[in-house]
Amino acid sequence: MNHLLKALATRRLFWPLLAVPAIWRLIVPALTDGLGFNPLSELLHRTGQIAIWMVVAVLALTPLKTLFPRARLVNTLNRHRRAMGVAAFIYAALHVMEHFLYEGELRGYFANVWKPFFLTGTFALLVLLALATTSNNFSVKRLGYHRWKWLHRLVYLAALALMWHVGTAGKGNWPFAQKVFLPLLALQLLRVIKPLAERLQIAVRQLRMKAS
Amino acid sequence: MHFKVPPSWALPDSAVTPESHYCGRRRFLKQIGLGAVAAAFAPGELFAARTGLPAKLNPAYRLEGLTLTKENAILGYNNFIEFSFQKEAPRIEANRGWKTDPWTLEIDGLIAKPLKFEVNGLVRKLGGLEQRNYRHRCVEAWSMVIPWDGFPLRKLIELARPLPAARFVKFTSFLDTDAAPNQNSSQVPWPYTEGLTLEEAMNELSFLATGIYGKPIANQNGAPIRLVVPWKYGFKGIKSITRIEFTDMQPRTLWNQVAPQEYGFYANVNPAVDHPRWSQARERVIGGGLFEGKKATLLFNGYEKEVTALYRGLDLRKNF
Numbered sequence: 343m344n345h346l347l348k349a350l351a352t353r354r355l356f357w358p359l360l361a362v363p364a365i366w367r368l369i370v371p372a373l374t375d376g377l378g379f380n381p382l383s384e385l386l387h388r389t390g391q392i393a394i395w396m397v398v399a400v401l402a403l404t405p406l407k408t409l410f411p412r413a414r415l416v417n418t419l420n421r422h423r424r425a426m427g428v429a430a431f432i433y434a435a436l437h438v439m440e441h442f443l444y445e446g447e448l449r450g451y452f453a454n455v456w457k458p459f460f461l462t463g464t465f466a467l468l469v470l471l472a473l474a475t476t477s478n479n480f481s482v483k484r485l486g487y488h489r490w491k492w493l494h495r496l497v498y499l500a501a502l503a504l505m506w507h508v509g510t511a512g513k514g515n516w517p518f519a520q521k522v523f524l525p526l527l528a529l530q531l532l533r534v535i536k537p538l539a540e541r542l543q544i545a546v547r548q549l550r551m552k553a554s
Numbered sequence: 555m556h557f558k559v560p561p562s563w564a565l566p567d568s569a570v571t572p573e574s575h576y577c578g579r580r581r582f583l584k585q586i587g588l589g590a591v592a593a594a595f596a597p598g599e600l601f602a603a604r605t606g607l608p609a610k611l612n613p614a615y616r617l618e619g620l621t622l623t624k625e626n627a628i629l630g631y632n633n634f635i636e637f638s639f640q641k642e643a644p645r646i647e648a649n650r651g652w653k654t655d656p657w658t659l660e661i662d663g664l665i666a667k668p669l670k671f672e673v674n675g676l677v678r679k680l681g682g683l684e685q686r687n688y689r690h691r692c693v694e695a696w697s698m699v700i701p702w703d704g705f706p707l708r709k710l711i712e713l714a715r716p717l718p719a720a721r722f723v724k725f726t727s728f729l730d731t732d733a734a735p736n737q738n739s740s741q742v743p744w745p746y747t748e749g750l751t752l753e754e755a756m757n758e759l760s761f762l763a764t765g766i767y768g769k770p771i772a773n774q775n776g777a778p779i780r781l782v783v784p785w786k787y788g789f790k791g792i793k794s795i796t797r798i799e800f801t802d803m804q805p806r807t808l809w810n811q812v813a814p815q816e817y818g819f820y821a822n823v824n825p826a827v828d829h830p831r832w833s834q835a836r837e838r839v840i841g842g843g844l845f846e847g848k849k850a851t852l853l854f855n856g857y858e859k860e861v862t863a864l865y866r867g868l869d870l871r872k873n874f
Contacts, residue, residue: 378642379631379840380696445836446847453833510831513694514639 351418353425360429363392364436382444389437390511394504396430397470398526401501405533424477427497431474434467459511462503469500501526602654602778605674606683608768609703615686622687623698625767627841632774633692634793636727636734636746644774652733654777654794655770661710663799664720669713673778677764680709685768686761691823691855693787695848697837702782703765708756716752716800723755724748724805725781726797742812748781748792749805749819751864759784759860762795785857787821818874822865823855827874 349355367388371377377384400423406416445451454460473494475481482490501523509519630645637647659676662668677683683703690698711723727746731737737744754760761782764771771777776793783790789809799805809817816830825835836848854861865873 379627380641380838382844383696383838443845444838444848446845450833450836450848453835457828457830457832459831513633514635517639 347414347418350415351421353422356422357425360396360425363395364433367392382440386437386440386444389433389440390508393430393433393437394508394522396426396433397497397501397504398522400426400430401497401526402529405529408533408536409529427470428474428477431467431470434470438463438467457510459507462507462510466500466503466507469496469503473497602657602770602773603673603677603764604770605677605764607703607765607770609683609685609765611685611687611701615688617687617689617699620687620689620699621841622701623690623841628698628700628766629772629774631698631840633694633788634774634776635742636736636744637774638736645772648734648773650733652730652773654773657778657794657796659779659795660797661714661799662797663724663801664717665714665800666717673764676710676779677705680705680713683765688759688761688782688784689855689857690784690788690791691837691851693789693817693821693829693834695832695834695837695851696840697851698840701767702761702763703768703771704761704763704779704782706758707760707762707781708758710762710798711752711755714798714800719802720800721752722801722804723750723752724797724799724801725750725792725795726799727792728794728796743806743808745796746792746808747805748790748807750783750790751804752800753864754783754861757861757864759857785823785854785861787823789817790821820865820870820873822861822870822874823851824853824870824874825851826853827871 350359368385372381372385403416403420403423406413407420410416442448442451445453473496476485476490476493485493505519505523508522509516631641632644633641634644634648637644655673657673659671659673660668661671671679683705685701685703687699687701690700707723725748728734729737729745736742750760761784762779763776763782764779766772766775771780776791779795780793781791781795804819807817807819809821810819823834828834834851837851838848839846852858
């Protein structure tokens with residue numbers, strides 16, 4: 343376990359790990375006829391799903407760290423948030439390219455421009471693009487930490503847009519959207535509540551001490 | 555201290571057969587028997603009414619110039635939300651012992667005398683089956699070409715002789731929460747219901763299918779009897795019908811109740827009228843090549859000649 347965590351902490355091992363979903367869910371099935379009867383639609387869904395899992399994973403890590411500050415796995419994974427975010431963008435970009443392929447021509451692609459799934463998806467992609475291009479130390483320095491931080495908080499808006507995107511992209515999609523995003527929402531709420539609860543506890547203790 | 559020494563004949567509570575299993579023991583035995591018979595014919599898939607199969611192709615519905623979708627794709631790519639929301643799962647989920655033979659179809663509502671048929675008997679009474687190749691366009695913008703075996707709905711309506719007050723036909727599918735676990739969900743008004751105007755139902759295209767590719771229709775395709783209305787989106791083609799009712803009021807339909815702003819009563823295929831959430835201008839042909847792209851969707855799915863008269867003076871954008 344220790345060795346595994348140590349290995350997981352290195353970039354040399356973690357970066358290839360981010361390509362595993364592509365190999366396992368996209369490339370191998372594509373080569374072995376494992377995408378079913380509507381393969382392009384399946385690829386479209388799978389690239390999108392991987393991108394969304396990546397975004398959700400990144401966003402789950404901060405609250406997990408707040409809730410379990412000493413969990414070593416959480417701490418190890420937290421080092422790689424930047425890489426996971428960039429990977430999310432790459433999968434999202436693949437998803438958009440796949441959408442071109444799925445429609446077969448630009449006319450079909452742009453027939454959907456004003457649809458809610460298209461608008462929310464495009465918004466999320468643009469946010470991920472902005473965040474991926476500024477996911478380096480140089481950008482942090484150039485923007486200044488606070489401005490950079492605020493820029494990167496756009497990811498929460500992107501996540502909301504993605505929930506809408508998933509929910510509206512197909513018939514009966516809301517159950518999947520709920521399954522993915524409601525736990526994340528719960529984690530984020532706990533993250534906010536925990537420090538508040540701690541502060542409240544301290545305040546109560548101080549009041550009691552004064553009273554006695 | 556008190557010890558409870560169980561007598562030698564005592565059984566733990568865990569050994570008690572649940573009441574539902576006990577009450578269903580005959581059905582269980584029948585399923586085993588039926589399963590064995592079905593397995594002898596085609597391992598993995600249970601089949602329904604066989605009467606009249608294979609049927610002869612009606613040359614008026616040959617669909618010249620179009621390629622039939624491969625049987626395996628028709629059997630493997632389904633929307634059957636009673637069993638799963640995935641496309642490739644109904645093939646498995648609808649064949650875990652769900653029994654579709656024998657199957658009783660009730661016909662009632664505004665007719666002189668309510669009728670009841672076993673599907674095989676009904677096919678015999680109506681004088682057999684014919685094969686028709688129809689385009690099939692799903693509301694999700696994919697399509698197939700399917701060789702159905704069945705009979706025109708008109709024949710059944712003529713047999714039922716609806717009263718002059720009858721203006722609509724309501725179709726109801728099965729309700730069996732044991733076989734179809736999704737029917738436990740309270741978010742969907744089960745059982746599946748659909749409807750047509752009587753005029754639509756009497757149209758020459760309206761078809762009740764009991765077979766595909768000359769074989770009894772597979773469970774996942776809506777065994778043993780389903781509606782096929784090829785100028786409408788696929789969800790209008792209600793599967794596994796148990797009841798046909800003649801009414802004077804437009805019936806509520808399942809998808810219309812779930813999302814009225816998205817799924818109208820008519821649901822005619824129309825490339826100019828988008829689904830609120832996606833374009834309907836084009837469709838992906840199942841079984842097409844990876845780089846083939848989508849093809850243009852046709853008004854009334856290419857059946858303009860046969861059905862345009864039904865909608866004269868109707869605003870198709872409002873009555874989607």
